[in-house]
Amino acid sequence: MRSAIVAIPADTREMDGYVWHASPSQYASAAFKAADVIPLIVPALGRDLSGYTEIDEILDRVDGVMISGARSNVGPELYGQEPTPENGPYDADRDATSLPLIRRTIEKGIPLLAICRGIQELNVALGGTLATEIQETPGNLDHRRPEHDDPDIRFGIRQEIAVERESCLFDILQEETAQVNSLHRQAIGQIAPGLTIEARTEDGVIEAVSVDGAKAFALGVQWHPEYWAQSDHASYRLLKAFGDAAREYAWKKRG
Numbered sequence: 001m002r003s004a005i006v007a008i009p010a011d012t013r014e015m016d017g018y019v020w021h022a023s024p025s026q027y028a029s030a031a032f033k034a035a036d037v038i039p040l041i042v043p044a045l046g047r048d049l050s051g052y053t054e055i056d057e058i059l060d061r062v063d064g065v066m067i068s069g070a071r072s073n074v075g076p077e078l079y080g081q082e083p084t085p086e087n088g089p090y091d092a093d094r095d096a097t098s099l100p101l102i103r104r105t106i107e108k109g110i111p112l113l114a115i116c117r118g119i120q121e122l123n124v125a126l127g128g129t130l131a132t133e134i135q136e137t138p139g140n141l142d143h144r145r146p147e148h149d150d151p152d153i154r155f156g157i158r159q160e161i162a163v164e165r166e167s168c169l170f171d172i173l174q175e176e177t178a179q180v181n182s183l184h185r186q187a188i189g190q191i192a193p194g195l196t197i198e199a200r201t202e203d204g205v206i207e208a209v210s211v212d213g214a215k216a217f218a219l220g221v222q223w224h225p226e227y228w229a230q231s232d233h234a235s236y237r238l239l240k241a242f243g244d245a246a247r248e249y250a251w252k253k254r255g
């Protein structure tokens with residue numbers, strides 16, 4: 001029996017004339033099959049929730065939080081910049097849910113794994129900024145997703161990251177380099193106070209961060225370990241470490 005429950009905040013999507021609270025299956029699937037926890041999708045009702053009261057009621061029922069990737073960008077007004085049509089699409093309902101949820105998850109010492117848009121949300125939630133269209137910066141790699149119908153190609157592993165020797169990520173992977181996938185056009189710009197850089201690609205783009213002094217597992221990664229969690233060793237180790245932290249939290253919570 002799986003002993004831990006992990007919250008995954010949903011995106012909002014318009015489909016078939018309805019607004020849906022939805023999350024790509026790969027996150028729930030990796031949580032269930034690799035982290036070995038029960039995933040629970042949290043609707044993006046942030047703008048209707050009454051601040052931390054209802055966020056706490058959600059967090060009291062879970063043992064971990066996984067922040068997923070998404071094609072939408074974090075609203076630039078949340079880090080002091082202007083929204084533009086070129087910078088979108090945005091998902092204000094997801095931002096209004098996931099940013100307070102991230103802050104409260106860290107305060108309460110609940111394990112946190114933030115993936116792709118998730119690491120960007122983590123940085124903005126703690127006061128950092130995002131750089132956009134990073135492929136246009138001279139000398140940068142193209143971090144955007146390969147345009148292909150086959151998701152195995154879009155999520156193909158194609159970049160190397162250098163992992164800091166003294167880091168949570170190194171403790172998990174036991175390697176100074178790892179091969180990862182890449183599907184983003186933004187990245188951490190100014191790093192938030194309270195985050196430490198744990199890995200970068202060769203062009204200097206921040207690929208992993210940890211939360212300083214975190215009471216539990218609290219990592220953000222710019223790539224997608226969930227996609228290959230059942231076949232790629234490094235991806236599996238990361239999901240497994242997150243699952244272990246959620247189980248430990250669950251055991252302590254239940255005494």
Ligand SMILES: N[C@@H](CCC(=O)NCCCC(=O)O)C(=O)O
Nearest residue numbers: 069070072073116117184185186
């Ligand atoms: N706004 C971010 C989004 C990064 C992210 O989460 N990408 C996953 C999307 C997967 C896909 O494209 O299918 C950015 O672009 O930097």
